[in-house]
Amino acid sequence: MTLDDDRISRVTWSLLAEPSDAAAHATCTEYGAGAGLEILAAEDVGPIARAIEKHRLADPSDPTTRRQDPQVSGRAALRRWSERRRRIDVDAVLDQAREQGMRVIVPGDQEWPSALEDLDKRAPFCLWAHGPGRADALTGAHAVAMVGSRASTAYGEDCAGSFSAALAGEGIPILSGGAYGIDAAAHRGALGVDGATVAILAGGLDRLYPRGNERLLQAVRERHLLLSEAPPGTAPTRWRFLERNRLIAALARVTVVVEASWRSGALSTARRAEDIGRTIAAVPGPVASAASAGCHRLIRENGATLVTEAQEIRELLPHTDPAGESSHAVQDELDILSPVEHRVLDAVPPRSATSPRRVGEEIGWEEREVRAVLGRLDLLGIVRVEGERVRRR
Known part of the structure; x- marks a missing residue:
């Protein structure tokens, strides 16, 4: 199969299956994206069931198939994909993407971020990109993810903005999710010093979400890069946000949680980062602040590195020499x-x-x-x- 054939197959799977569809990922991992579509066209449940059994999967996209018989899970997956296939038009989606200036990145492309290999069978089928920045250059071992609560405080936004500005000013790309609160502060901090920043969205890149951050996301798109595994026309939903977090975690070497409540979604990004061996850092807050309870939990229970300034984050990156004496540790x-x-x-x-x-x-x-x-x-x-x-x- 040529790279172009594989590209079309992967785009098709991005339209057929949710990012959380473990059966789809297992099938494509086991047989390849093109062969997976042939299995779907033949309505052959056997190979799907074998892939599910081999990878010992429950199917999180279907709550009725928790650790059920692989044949049952395979039939449910086949029905799900067949129903969607009748409704999608791959050529129309690709034409729309090209008209709006988007591009598709797949494994084998020079721009494909090698950091996604650490997701193994949960790697995205493809990435949709919009902006002049290159995904491979703005991610990986030299990138920092700055994440946190949407319901942030002035303290958290100041930390996220100042840390991002200091790091981006040194050429370190800042990754975040484009949301309100900490994400927006991180992107603004990087843009404010003409540093690189990447917004990784949960929905299609033709729907900049949240609407209140549309101008900010347009600025990121015009100067750097927007990324998503969701094809154009896909609405952001709660489960897509949670799956998107694994991409943020994988694409950065260090994930910094600036401000997070006890059950913040930012903690899921930290957990995903920990699962694939990335470095986790957290910014402490006032001891009585509910907005920082999740950060304190990461430090106490997950061994996250406590950071209080940009230099301490910078030194967590590989092949980085210490920048010298900390501003918080001026010797008396x-x-x-x-x-x-x-x-x-x-x-x-x-x-x-x-x-x-x-x-x-x-x-x-x-x-x-x-x-x-x-x-x-x-x-x-x-x-x-x-x-x-x-x-x-």
Whole structure:
């Protein structure tokens, strides 16, 4: 099968099956997308049942088939796909996508993100892309996902925006889901410094959702990239949001949860990231803040790395050298003083001047000994010695 044939087959499957359709993924993994369509056309339940049995699947797209007999699950899948196939028009969808400037990316294309291989049989059939950015260049080992609650606070939005701006300003792509709250703050932070950002949506790219973020998503599309596994015309739904989260987790090396309630959807992104060996980080919030309860839960129960600034996130990326001393850990000059120097300094009044002779009298030293130590403290910028007067800086 040529790459073009495989592309058409994968586009067809993206129209036939939901992202959560484990039976479809198992069938295409086992036989290939083209052969899977031939099985569907022949209405042959046997190969589908064998794929389901081999991959030991329950079918989450059909709540009536939890760990049922593979033949039962296979017949349910076949009915589901056959019904949809009668309603879809692959050529019309592709024509619509081309007219709107979208493109389809499939495995084998140079632009296909290799990071999706970690999803194994749950990798998307294809990706729909819109924008000048390349999916392979803006994802992977050097990308950071910034996610969190839609019902965010000013604190969370400030953290997401400032962290994203700092990272994007250093050339690190920022990935998020285009939603209200933390997602929007992350995208705006990156755009504000002309940094790269990718919005990974749950619905078709012809329906920018949520509508309140339409101008923001247009800006991302015009300057960088929108991605979705859902074909044009697909409405965003709750289950599609949850499945979309696995793409965010896979496409970034580090997932940072900025603000999340106890049951926030952002936690599902973190769980997906953990499942495929990605690094998880969380931003702490006020201890009494319900908006940060999920972040605290990740740190306490899931071993997420606590981060409080962009530099700490940057250092979680592979092949990244530490950027130097943290802005939260500026060393106090007093930490480097010897006990002798501390003793002399303690004898210098905090708000008034004194003399080296008086300091010596205070600690029982000779004046020349005191002057030698005061000279070192002066060089360190801790005291100022002017003739017979000494004072703290």
